[in-house]
Amino acid sequence: MEKVLGIAYVTVLESFRRKDPYVVLILGFAIVLGAGLFNQFGIDGLEKFVKDVALTVTNLLAIVICVVAAARQLPAEIANRTLYPLLAKPVSRTTVFFGKYFGVGIMSTAVVLLFWAELQVLFVVFGISSGMIFLQALYLRILSMWLIAAFVVTLSLFLTHGANVTVSLLICLAMSTFANTILAVHSELEGVSQRLAEAVYWVVPHLELFDLSKKVIHEWPSIPLGALAALTGYAAVYAGIFIALGCWRFRRVSL
Amino acid sequence: MRPLAEKRGLLFSRLFPLLLIPGFAVCGMLARVYDAQVEQVQSRFSAREIEAARESVALTLMGQLQFTAHSLVWMKTLEYLHNGVGLRMPTQAEEQKGFHAHEATDVASGLAHRCGVPIALNDQMDWRGPVGRLHRIIVPHMEIHRHSAPIELIPWYQLTLKLNPNLERLYVLGAFFLADFAQQPREALDLLEAGVKANPWTFEVRAALGRHLFDYREQLKIPPEQAYERAVDILGEAVDKGQKEKVRLEKEDSGFDDYQMQLFSESYLFLARSLTELQRYEEAAAVCNEGYKATGYNLLNVQKRHIAKLAKTPAGPE
Numbered sequence: 280m281e282k283v284l285g286i287a288y289v290t291v292l293e294s295f296r297r298k299d300p301y302v303v304l305i306l307g308f309a310i311v312l313g314a315g316l317f318n319q320f321g322i323d324g325l326e327k328f329v330k331d332v333a334l335t336v337t338n339l340l341a342i343v344i345c346v347v348a349a350a351r352q353l354p355a356e357i358a359n360r361t362l363y364p365l366l367a368k369p370v371s372r373t374t375v376f377f378g379k380y381f382g383v384g385i386m387s388t389a390v391v392l393l394f395w396a397e398l399q400v401l402f403v404v405f406g407i408s409s410g411m412i413f414l415q416a417l418y419l420r421i422l423s424m425w426l427i428a429a430f431v432v433t434l435s436l437f438l439t440h441g442a443n444v445t446v447s448l449l450i451c452l453a454m455s456t457f458a459n460t461i462l463a464v465h466s467e468l469e470g471v472s473q474r475l476a477e478a479v480y481w482v483v484p485h486l487e488l489f490d491l492s493k494k495v496i497h498e499w500p501s502i503p504l505g506a507l508a509a510l511t512g513y514a515a516v517y518a519g520i521f522i523a524l525g526c527w528r529f530r531r532v533s534l
Numbered sequence: 535m536r537p538l539a540e541k542r543g544l545l546f547s548r549l550f551p552l553l554l555i556p557g558f559a560v561c562g563m564l565a566r567v568y569d570a571q572v573e574q575v576q577s578r579f580s581a582r583e584i585e586a587a588r589e590s591v592a593l594t595l596m597g598q599l600q601f602t603a604h605s606l607v608w609m610k611t612l613e614y615l616h617n618g619v620g621l622r623m624p625t626q627a628e629e630q631k632g633f634h635a636h637e638a639t640d641v642a643s644g645l646a647h648r649c650g651v652p653i654a655l656n657d658q659m660d661w662r663g664p665v666g667r668l669h670r671i672i673v674p675h676m677e678i679h680r681h682s683a684p685i686e687l688i689p690w691y692q693l694t695l696k697l698n699p700n701l702e703r704l705y706v707l708g709a710f711f712l713a714d715f716a717q718q719p720r721e722a723l724d725l726l727e728a729g730v731k732a733n734p735w736t737f738e739v740r741a742a743l744g745r746h747l748f749d750y751r752e753q754l755k756i757p758p759e760q761a762y763e764r765a766v767d768i769l770g771e772a773v774d775k776g777q778k779e780k781v782r783l784e785k786e787d788s789g790f791d792d793y794q795m796q797l798f799s800e801s802y803l804f805l806a807r808s809l810t811e812l813q814r815y816e817e818a819a820a821v822c823n824e825g826y827k828a829t830g831y832n833l834l835n836v837q838k839r840h841i842a843k844l845a846k847t848p849a850g851p852e
Contacts, residue, residue, distance in 0.1 A: 327614065328689045459620070459653050465661065466627035477661070485665075493674050497618030497682075506671045509664075 282370055286378020287385060294348060294386045303390050306340050307397040326407040327496050333401055334492040337394045338420065339452070345387040345424050346447045349431035352379040354440050357534060366534075373526045380432050380522060387424035391417070411501040416491035418507065422514045423489035427451055429518040430484065433525030436532060455487035484517045604698040611690040617682045618674035621650035633659055636679070649679055685715045692725075705729030706742040706797070719750040730768075737776035741797040744769035745804045762808045769805035773821075776801055777828070799831035806837050815845040 353376075356362040365375060395417050402409050431447045438446060461480045468476055488510060491502070613620065624633045628651070635650045654675045660666035684707075691708035695701060705725055713722035726746055729739035744765045747754070751761035776798045783789050790798060802825025809818035822838035825831060 327686050459622075462653065462655060463622060463625060466631070466659070467625050480662075488665075488668060488672050491672060493618040493620075494672075497614075497674055499618070499674055502671050506668055509668055510672075513668075 282374050283377045283381060286365075286370075286375060287381035290352065290379055290382020291386050291389075294382075299344060299348065299386070299390070303340070303344065303393050304397075306336075307394055309336075326405070327498070329401070329405055329407060330496045333398050334416075334495060337398060338490065338492060341387070341391050341394055341420065341424065342427065342451045343448065344390050345383065345427050346431050346444060346451060348386055349383045349428045350435050350440055350443045350447065352383060352432060353435050353529070354443075362534065372529050376432070376522070376526050376529045380428055380525075383428040383432060384425045387428055388421050391420050391424055395420075409495065410498070412491060412495050412499060415501055415507060416495045419489040419491055419510060422511060423486055426484060426489070426514045426518050426521075427486065429521040429525070433521045433528070436525055436528040450483070451486055454483065454485060455490070457483070458485055458487055485513075488513065600698050604694045604701065607690055607694040607697060611687045611694070614686045614690060615681050615684065616649070617676070617680065619676050620653035620673065622653055623650045628659065631659065652676060683715060684711045688712060688716060695729075699728075699732040702729065702733050702736045702738045703793070705733075705739045709742055709746060713746060713750055719746070719753045722746060723750070723754060735775060737772045737774075737779055737801070738794060738797050740768050740772035740775065741801040741804075744772055744808070745800060748804050748808055759812065762811045765808040766805060766812065769801050769808060772797075772801040773805060773825075780828075795829070799825065799829040799834075802826075802829060803831065803833050803837060806834065806841070810837070810841055810844065815841050819845075 353362075356365070356375075356379075362375070366372065399409065401407075427447070430450075431443065434443045434447060437443075458480065461476050465473065465476055493499075494502070623635055633651055633656075652675050654660075654670045654673050655662075655666060656677065657666075660670075662669070688708055688711050691704045691711075695704055695708070705728070709722035709726045709729075712725060713719045723743075723746060726739055726743040730736060730743060733739060747756070747761050747765040747768065751758060754761070756764075779794075780790060780798070802821055806818045806821040806825065809815075809821060818841050819838055822834045822841065826834040826838075
């Protein structure tokens with residue numbers, strides 16, 4: 280575990296050295312400016328509009344940063360040949376994989392927390408109440424980051440860097456549309472095509488289930504804790520499957 | 535030690551982006567200065583030039599882009615109207631199973647729309663069991679169809695109008711929400727005036743503007759006579775342009791939709807009421823007659839009786 284945390288620490292440190300967190304802060308500033316656009320309209324009581332702009336941009340950027348960071352970890356280590364001295368030490372490939380995964384997970388969590396701290400400041404400035412649902416949305420967003428990290432780090436062992444980033448971003452950002460399309464057309468399908476649609480629905484990870492932004496924006500009440508627990512289990516199962524697949528692949532990949 | 539020239543070069547390359555700021559400022563000022571002149575130039579286009587522009591591929595693409603952008607924003611306004619609940623039209627198979635879309639009945643006229651079914655299926659239709667239940671907990675979902683207060687739609691309407699300033703209906707609805715729900719009649723007046731400026735042919739926006747001047751004259755702090763005079767001018771234009779529009783649509787085997795019909799009828803009514811306030815009873819009665827003939831709007835008859843009563847009273851209205 281100590282070795283895993285050591286590699287994770289180096290991964291987070293590398294992200295800081297690459298100035299990823301600064302990018303986050305600058306983008307966060309852009310969000311504040313973007314949300315400030317509504318001032319042009321000169322209308323009071325537009326909390327939903329501010330929340331909508333801020334949450335949409337925040338979620339989008341958090342996902343992009345997580346995907347980009349996760350996708351470069353192992354391919355960069357292999358391409359720069361920095362993986363060899365690491366593996367020369369008494370460190371297994373599984374440990375390296377877990378270390379990288381935890382590093383990306385911790386970094387992405389920090390990014391989400393930074394963003395949401397900025398959002399909280401924005402909401403306080405504009406006198407917008409956020410409530411318990413805001414914290415629940417934060418928890419689910421962090422949970423989704425760990426799932427995305429597992430998915431993207433694993434995929435980086437199967438695809439090239441560019442393909443991985445493209446496929447991962449498509450899956451992360453368009454999953455809601457994709458799942459809703461299956462739901463809409465399901466009743467029109469019959470026989471094998473219906474079974475196929477259902478199979479696809481069950482196999483892909485449903486990241487849209489971790490997005491409470493709409494409820495935060497439109498001030499819905501908080502969701503039951505049982506749902507949060509179910510989603511934690513859902514994320515753990517999917518992340519576990521991806522990590523197992525990634526470790527298996529990483530052990531077999533020729534360096 | 536770096537040579538001085540190199541240091542200067544380095545300093546200049548770092549400060550160079552700052553030079554862009556005054557550049558942007560100058561561009562912004564120039565745009566403001568030349569805005570009015572651009573308007574004049576537009577009116578100098580000949581019919582042939584306009585026809586050529588209509589056939590331009592680039593302009594067609596720009597138009598499509600504009601249409602797509604405002605459609606997306608329009609979809610956003612519907613999402614706000616439904617408290618964030620995502621809706622879609624049901625498929626044929628779903629309709630056969632009793633999963634229907636229905637007309638919205640609890641919204642202001644002009645916002646009438648056909649409400650779809652929630653994206654997260656209901657308990658009977660859902661084949662996903664516990665995952666379906668989880669989905670309904672996570673995304674906004676409603677079993678009973680409800681609409682939100684339309685104040686939240688205002689910024690989206692304004693954004694849509696920035697993307698496409700020719701959406702006459704949005705000026706009318708936006709102004710109605712601004713004045714009625716947000717209690718900002720001055721901003722509503724500005725929006726309607728901008729609508730008339732951007733759409734010189736419009737009868738819808740003129741009808742709303744005339745009525746707005748009549749209804750909100752006190753809040754707008756416009757002297758009564760001045761407000762009614764302005765309303766008469768604008769509503770007169772609204773009636774005139776409405777008649778032309780009606781004829782044009784009838785030639786195309788079409789006609790006004792319900793909301794246009796309501797605005798057209800109200801143009802006559804508020805024109806008659808404004809004339810009544812100005813004690814021009816004969817003209818007001820004539821407008822009532824003409825309006826009733828054109829629209830069959832009952833309130834015009836009521837107004838006509840009211841005018842007859844006032845005309846008999848020597849002192850005029852109280």
